[in-house]
Amino acid sequence: MKKISPFWIVVVAVIIAGLVFTSTVKNEYYFNAAYVVLQALLMAVAWNVLGGFTGYVNFGSAGFFAVGAYTAIALDKAFGLPLPLLILASGTVCGLIGLALGYLTLRLKGVYFAIATLAMAIVFETLVVNWAYVGGAKGAYILTPDSHLWFDSYIQMLFMVMLLLALAAIAVSRYLNSSRLGRGLAAIRDDEVAAECAGVPTLRLKLISATVMGVMMGVAGAPYPFFVTFVDPVSAFNLFIAVNSIAMPMIGGTAHWIGPVIGALLVGSLQEIITVTVSSELNILFVGLMLVGFITLAPQGIVGLVRKFRGRKP
Amino acid sequence: MASSRLVVEGLEAGYGAVRVLHGVSINVEHGESVVLLGSNGNGKSTLIKCIMGIVPPTAGSIHFERDGERINLAGKSPQEIVGLGISLVPEGRRLFPALSVEENLLLGAYRAAARARLAENLAFVFEVFPALRERRRQLAGSMSGGEQQMVAVARALMTEPRILLIDEPSVGLAPILVIRMIAKIKELKERRNLTVLMAEQNFNQAIKIADRGYIIVHGEIAFEGRSAADLKNNDLVKQYYLGL
Numbered sequence: 001m002k003k004i005s006p007f008w009i010v011v012v013a014v015i016i017a018g019l020v021f022t023s024t025v026k027n028e029y030y031f032n033a034a035y036v037v038l039q040a041l042l043m044a045v046a047w048n049v050l051g052g053f054t055g056y057v058n059f060g061s062a063g064f065f066a067v068g069a070y071t072a073i074a075l076d077k078a079f080g081l082p083l084p085l086l087i088l089a090s091g092t093v094c095g096l097i098g099l100a101l102g103y104l105t106l107r108l109k110g111v112y113f114a115i116a117t118l119a120m121a122i123v124f125e126t127l128v129v130n131w132a133y134v135g136g137a138k139g140a141y142i143l144t145p146d147s148h149l150w151f152d153s154y155i156q157m158l159f160m161v162m163l164l165l166a167l168a169a170i171a172v173s174r175y176l177n178s179s180r181l182g183r184g185l186a187a188i189r190d191d192e193v194a195a196e197c198a199g200v201p202t203l204r205l206k207l208i209s210a211t212v213m214g215v216m217m218g219v220a221g222a223p224y225p226f227f228v229t230f231v232d233p234v235s236a237f238n239l240f241i242a243v244n245s246i247a248m249p250m251i252g253g254t255a256h257w258i259g260p261v262i263g264a265l266l267v268g269s270l271q272e273i274i275t276v277t278v279s280s281e282l283n284i285l286f287v288g289l290m291l292v293g294f295i296t297l298a299p300q301g302i303v304g305l306v307r308k309f310r311g312r313k314p
Numbered sequence: 315m316a317s318s319r320l321v322v323e324g325l326e327a328g329y330g331a332v333r334v335l336h337g338v339s340i341n342v343e344h345g346e347s348v349v350l351l352g353s354n355g356n357g358k359s360t361l362i363k364c365i366m367g368i369v370p371p372t373a374g375s376i377h378f379e380r381d382g383e384r385i386n387l388a389g390k391s392p393q394e395i396v397g398l399g400i401s402l403v404p405e406g407r408r409l410f411p412a413l414s415v416e417e418n419l420l421l422g423a424y425r426a427a428a429r430a431r432l433a434e435n436l437a438f439v440f441e442v443f444p445a446l447r448e449r450r451r452q453l454a455g456s457m458s459g460g461e462q463q464m465v466a467v468a469r470a471l472m473t474e475p476r477i478l479l480i481d482e483p484s485v486g487l488a489p490i491l492v493i494r495m496i497a498k499i500k501e502l503k504e505r506r507n508l509t510v511l512m513a514e515q516n517f518n519q520a521i522k523i524a525d526r527g528y529i530i531v532h533g534e535i536a537f538e539g540r541s542a543a544d545l546k547n548n549d550l551v552k553q554y555y556l557g558l
Contacts, residue, residue: 180420180424183413183417183420183421184421184424186410186412186413186417187410187413187421189412190409190410190411190412190413191408191409191410191411193368193392193404193408194404194408194409194410195410195421196368196391196392196393197366197368197392197396197401197402197404197408198396198421198422198424198469198470198472198473199393199396199397199401199422199423199424199425199428199473200393200421200424201393201424201425202393203391255412
């Protein structure tokens with residue numbers, strides 16, 4: 001019999017904990033807060049596939065997220081599709097955008113690639129602002145469907161959906177990190193020309209990486225309209241989403257799949273606590289300070305700190 | 315009978331407005347060790363990079379003749395050229411510093427053809443370089459220059475090459491390590507039936523393994539030596555190269 005990895009035991013335990021959570025806790029605030037943290041976690045894991053594993057910094061995460069959200073809005077309005085199909089559609093659309101973006105821009109290096117991704121987000125924002133069908137600059141109201149399966153409320157169901165999506169993304173990211181493909185991505189990050197000369201198909205691997213990132217971000221955006229019930233371009237394309245997607249993996253550690261998970265849980269939870277106890281405005285300042293602190297004191301993030309502490313070579 | 319031959323004709327190349335190679339023609343016959351001699355900035359590395367597909371030539375041709383089949387290398391990506399059986403030990407080694415020695419070696423066997431013989435090739439390079447077996451878990455970036463050069467050569471061997479291009483293997487190494495590395499390359503060439511093209515500044519070491527060679531000066535072939543002795547006794551070598 002094949003030995004089951006502890007990872008899958010944890011995954012099952014988390015799902016069960018999620019189900020217990022939904023059936024015992026009644027206060028909706030906790031589901032709202034958990035949803036926000038899980039959404040940030042999914043975005044951080046997604047960003048890390050291209051930014052951490054492959055070394056291409058994407059500043060346009062908000063663009064992918066918003067396109068995911070607006071794909072769901074448009075398809076919901078046009079056909080009234082159920083949520084799972086909307087998630088699938090948003091993932092497909094954003095995966096294709098990731099592929100196209102990769103094809104057009106992955107020959108750019110470093111800061112030029114980062115600027116190109118930022119520009120892409122602005123292009124999509126302009127398109128959405130001028131697309132009246134999905135509300136244009138005024139924004140769109142979304143009615144939450146009546147059905148919420150066996151859950152007590154719609155937010156409980158959304159929380160569970162986001163939990164499953166985040167777990168799926170973590171599983172994919174973990175697989176990428178430890179597979180031959182992940183080793184190829186790491187080679188690209190270390191020295192792209194040397195990787196090419198060793199026979200690693202660099203362009204293909206970068207395209208796979210960009211596509212996976214796009215799919216994950218699109219999937220993260222799809223349930224968002226039903227969560228907030230009002231979406232406008234300013235909130236969906238918010239730079240804060242892009243900043244969080246970069247900051248969380250950096251704080252957690254980018255080279256290992258667990259890095260963005262730790263970073264997102266830590267920063268995301270602290271953000272929620274600060275929003276409630278101090279002020280929602282101070283959130284951004286807090287993320288900035290943490291990022292500065294980590295980059296100067298622990299450039300390898302929490303994962304790097306743990307490795308250093310244990311005295312092990314990464 | 316397996317045969318590999320490399321033919322470069324009238325090659326011109328450069329970077330932007332700077333032209334580096336002016337009509338370079340060389341050939342490397344099956345089983346030979348050919349050295350490209352020349353001091354810094356004369357175009358040795360550019361020529362190697364052109365063969366490898368890293369720098370696109372502006373004129374001229376590069377052909378790889380494999381078992382009687384003539385393959386034009388122009389316009390092919392480095393990764394395709396590796397697939398054909400040409401492998402590079404890059405100048406300055408260019409390892410993947412954040413990965414372990416073993417991961418560096420496995421990356422050399424990324425393509426399906428090389429992967430099929432991964433276990434044998436890995437055993438072979440560990441036998442040739444026992445130090446790498448001991449340090450297989452160590453990060454490549456944390457090794458000494460000599461060990462890194464071993465990893466670079468071993469990684470190139472993992473790609474199952476027929477022709478091995480070696481760019482400046484002596485850079486940054488202590489003299490004793492240069493001597494050992496050159497001896498290792500000679501051993502590998504014989505055991506794996508390789509064809510070798512090596513760019514090197516260290517004249518005295520390079521001619522130890524050279525069957526013949528070219529002296530490249532200001533992007534042109536200044537002299538073609540038909541034997542190691544031919545290179546050694548040439549006036550041009552003394553004039554341009556040894557500075558005598």
